[in-house]
Amino acid sequence: MKKNIKLSWRKKAVFAILPVVLLVISLELVLRITGWARSPMQSAPLLEEKLGVLQIDDELFWSLKPNVSKVVKGVMTKTNSLGLRGDEIEPKLPDELRILSLGESTTYGAGVGSDETYGAVLQRRLSSNNPNKRVTVINAGVSSYSSYQSLMYLKLRGLMLKPDIVLFYHEINDRLPTYLRDSQNNVIGMSLSDKQRYESRRRKLHRKLLKWSALYRVIRYHAAHLRLNRYRASDKGKEIDKGVVYLDLESRPDNQIYPPRVWPKEQWWVLDELLSACQSEGIQLLIMHPSYRATPPHECNFINFSKEREVDMLECYPLLHPDGVGIDEMFLDRMHPTALGHQRLGDALADYLITNRLIDK
Numbered sequence: 001m002k003k004n005i006k007l008s009w010r011k012k013a014v015f016a017i018l019p020v021v022l023l024v025i026s027l028e029l030v031l032r033i034t035g036w037a038r039s040p041m042q043s044a045p046l047l048e049e050k051l052g053v054l055q056i057d058d059e060l061f062w063s064l065k066p067n068v069s070k071v072v073k074g075v076m077t078k079t080n081s082l083g084l085r086g087d088e089i090e091p092k093l094p095d096e097l098r099i100l101s102l103g104e105s106t107t108y109g110a111g112v113g114s115d116e117t118y119g120a121v122l123q124r125r126l127s128s129n130n131p132n133k134r135v136t137v138i139n140a141g142v143s144s145y146s147s148y149q150s151l152m153y154l155k156l157r158g159l160m161l162k163p164d165i166v167l168f169y170h171e172i173n174d175r176l177p178t179y180l181r182d183s184q185n186n187v188i189g190m191s192l193s194d195k196q197r198y199e200s201r202r203r204k205l206h207r208k209l210l211k212w213s214a215l216y217r218v219i220r221y222h223a224a225h226l227r228l229n230r231y232r233a234s235d236k237g238k239e240i241d242k243g244v245v246y247l248d249l250e251s252r253p254d255n256q257i258y259p260p261r262v263w264p265k266e267q268w269w270v271l272d273e274l275l276s277a278c279q280s281e282g283i284q285l286l287i288m289h290p291s292y293r294a295t296p297p298h299e300c301n302f303i304n305f306s307k308e309r310e311v312d313m314l315e316c317y318p319l320l321h322p323d324g325v326g327i328d329e330m331f332l333d334r335m336h337p338t339a340l341g342h343q344r345l346g347d348a349l350a351d352y353l354i355t356n357r358l359i360d361k
Helices: 009-034 118-129 147-156 194-201 204-212 214-233 236-241 264-280 301-309 339-355
Strands: 054-057 061-064 069-072 075-078 097-103 135-139 165-169 284-289 312-315
Touching: 009 214, 061 194, 097 118, 097 147, 118 135, 118 339, 147 165, 147 194, 147 264, 165 264, 194 264, 204 214, 264 284, 264 301, 284 301, 284 339, 301 312, 312 339
Parallel strands: 097 135, 097 165, 165 284, 284 312
Antiparallel strands: 054 061, 069 075
16 A cells, blocks of 8 residues: 655755756756857947957946057047046146036047147137136047936046036937947847946846856847837837938948937936036036037927026037038038037137136136
8 A cells, every 4th residue: 555655845845946947057058058148239349449449348338548549540549547538637726727528529539639629629718818727628528428428427437527617518329229339238238228228237136147147148138139129110210310310320221220329318317417416516517519410400408408407508500510611621521520620619619608607707
């Protein structure tokens, strides 16, 4: 006569869980051996990244390498010990006027020398107006930066430089698709805006699992791929670029539509955070509304925010599209101003700051 064997609840749990554990371990081993846990998509490195000018940055995604001296597209690029284009930043004097210039590749000065950027022009103009006072314009522009990245730079590093005025030059990179980023941007990053990506990277457990578990990577990659497919099937991409001609992105096929790096609602949040950070430190904020080769005059978050919050704004369209001047004299390519364009921006900035009494005459 057979004897009934009663198992304790602990043993029952073990026998129930063990097959699942063995299956997970088996899947993990198979995925590691076969290499199927690789991201199905990966961004190409940015030009400056390939040339060794940019570095991967855990806080800002990427930043300029400190103490670099290299020729990029025929122009010498030099950075100081803080990884900023320009001379070393000396300790601030009690009566020094210090301006922090945040922005994208135009602010950085793609295609022109360090002394030809609008920040350098502004510093020379203000210094000539104030010969007995040190005027320092710090160029914190970085190629391909979005408004979100510049906001994070201000919070994490820029405020420590003790600026009196912050300039903010952003628009095009916020609207560009998420695959136009650094080489660390896999399919997960492509499915997320800059803000979402930053918040995702701050989740320590998530990052550890991505690093150590092939199975977790496959699951996350698949979920990200589904998000991209849903986005491509929606009309959101058309809404983002509606009514505004920014660039003719010939390299982007019609069937490869990605989310914008900064959604319109996130952009407004960025501007709110930017203004709050400046006000809390007694810093004057001046928003520069950019203009590119093919950009028509238009309304956008930057203009509407400046009006609603009564923030100073310099409209760059008439400066970079002056009557009687050929477009090739003002732009090197589809985005970046020539040295003449930078000269006009720098002079206009100086005139605005002086005329509106944002600085001492």
